[in-house]
Amino acid sequence: MGKHFPKKRETLSEYAALENAYLDGMREILSEVAARRHLELWGMRSNNPHIRKANDDSSYAIECLHSSLNENQHELYGFMEEAMNAEQGLEEEEAFVVGFLEGYRFIKELQRSGGGLTLV
Known part of the structure; x- marks a missing residue:
């Protein structure tokens, strides 16, 4: 990663590119986690x-x-x-993954805005 993004960032565009790369990676990881969790829950019958x-x-x-x-x-x-x-x-599965990602994004926005939530 260091060869693509040097440690000293002189411009906001370099910082934005790094942040976008990080978010793309997190989206991929969270999508995999959500898909795996969906498979665990898929066979469960609703109590509703x-x-x-x-x-x-x-x-x-x-x-x-x-x-x-x-x-x-x-x-x-x-x-x-x-x-x-x-x-x-x-x-x-797609709806579950999208909901999972939206929930994560919501929690992160609350954290950024000082909502006081922490991820455990």
Whole structure:
């Protein structure tokens, strides 16, 4: 890093470039941490009663649909469900990572503004 950014910074643009490099690195690291945490939490079932009810309702509807399909339709439905689950999983992971990064950014801004919070 020293060869790209000498220790004595004479201009604000050099300082800004160093800060941007640091932020890019932190964003990459925090994204990896968030993605790993998402995988740990992903299989957990929500305790929110509204979410549990919606899940029970959708499971019931899917079971009713499955019981009315012939073999070919059942296979096609399986392909569709697999593709939709993959898409939803990627969207959920992305939303989790973005939320994680926004939370980190919020805490850092509070610290900068004298909000009194410290990271442990």
